[in-house]
Amino acid sequence: MIRSCLKASRTFISHCPVALSHDAVSQPVLVRRGLSMGLWPFSASPRDFSLPNASWNAEMRQVYDHYTALCEVKTEDSEETGPWHKLPSYNRSLKHAAGGVYLSKLIQSKARLFTRNKKEYGAAFEYVIFMNKQEKRCVCAFQAGHLLEGPPGHVHGGAIATMIDTVTGTLAGYLVGPVMTANLNINYRSPIPLGGVVLIHSALDRLEGKKIFVNCRVTSTDESKLHTEATALFISVNMGHLFGM
Numbered sequence: 001m002i003r004s005c006l007k008a009s010r011t012f013i014s015h016c017p018v019a020l021s022h023d024a025v026s027q028p029v030l031v032r033r034g035l036s037m038g039l040w041p042f043s044a045s046p047r048d049f050s051l052p053n054a055s056w057n058a059e060m061r062q063v064y065d066h067y068t069a070l071c072e073v074k075t076e077d078s079e080e081t082g083p084w085h086k087l088p089s090y091n092r093s094l095k096h097a098a099g100g101v102y103l104s105k106l107i108q109s110k111a112r113l114f115t116r117n118k119k120e121y122g123a124a125f126e127y128v129i130f131m132n133k134q135e136k137r138c139v140c141a142f143q144a145g146h147l148l149e150g151p152p153g154h155v156h157g158g159a160i161a162t163m164i165d166t167v168t169g170t171l172a173g174y175l176v177g178p179v180m181t182a183n184l185n186i187n188y189r190s191p192i193p194l195g196g197v198v199l200i201h202s203a204l205d206r207l208e209g210k211k212i213f214v215n216c217r218v219t220s221t222d223e224s225k226l227h228t229e230a231t232a233l234f235i236s237v238n239m240g241h242l243f244g245m
């Protein structure tokens with residue numbers, strides 16, 4: 001049973017970037033086939049944690065609205081929307097893959113993505129990532145909740161590192177498929193106030209075989225203030241690497 005689940009998860013997760021870029025692929029298979037989900041014991045549609053909620057302050061909402069508007073822009077020569085789009089964010093990476101909602105109940109069912117393990121709105125990591133595949137970059141709006149305190153009134157450096165790892169890792173994974181962080185190099189330039197909103201910009205530097213080099217800057221929302229700079233190295237892995245196979 002476990003062996004067949006792992007085999008299935010390898011197949012599913014290897015399609016994660018595709019699932020992220022095409023909503024149809026991330027829909028549960030049974031729904032796409034038009035079958036009723038009424039008797040199925042698992043929720044068919046996972047909660048998207050990156051949608052606005054009551055804890056978001058006006059600045060967070062403003063950034064969200066700004067990038068959402070860019071997602072809806074039509075290109076000049078076609079009816080297709082522009083290069084920006086908002087990524088959904090679930091509390092397990094597995095859920096990004098077709099059928100992942102069901103797999104997440106079967107494999108380590110209590111596991112949760114570190115940044116999405118609080119049900120309480122606004123307590124910890126509130127964030128949304130907008131991806132620009134054409135330019136191989138993304139922007140994340142991050143509102144740091146009260147549970148992320150480090151120095152009094154400011155965000156913990158580890159929480160900032162977590163967000164940098166998340167955003168750069170999401171970009172690398174989106175561009176090439178499953179990856180793991182090999183190296184993260186961070187320079188903290190100015191503290192981030194707790195409850196404040198910052199932008200986390202990340203862009204691909206270069207690809208060298210299995211190596212994906214990514215840069216990152218954390219700034220105020222008007223980009224006038226630099227809070228943090230980082231570079232990250234990700235290595236492409238196959239799913240067997242994650243399951244020790």
Ligand SMILES: CCCCCCCCCCCC(=O)SCCNC(=O)CCNC(=O)[C@H](O)C(C)(C)COP(=O)(O)OP(=O)(O)OC[C@H]1O[C@@H](n2cnc3c(N)ncnc32)[C@H](O)[C@@H]1OP(=O)(O)O
Pocket residue numbers: 016020093096165166167169170173179180181182183209210211233235236237
């Ligand atoms: C949908 C999702 C949404 C949800 C999105 C959520 C996103 C969250 C993202 C979080 C990601 C993580 O935190 S991941 C968790 C933290 N990371 C880890 O635990 C990784 C632990 N380390 C490992 O598993 C391994 O060491 C790897 C995978 C990194 C590399 O192993 P490997 O695959 O065997 O690769 P290996 O042959 O050693 O190296 C390949 C090349 O990379 C180079 N290399 C390897 N490591 C390094 C290094 N630290 N610094 C410099 N260079 C390195 C080698 O010299 C070599 O270069 P050359 O000779 O080819 O030139």
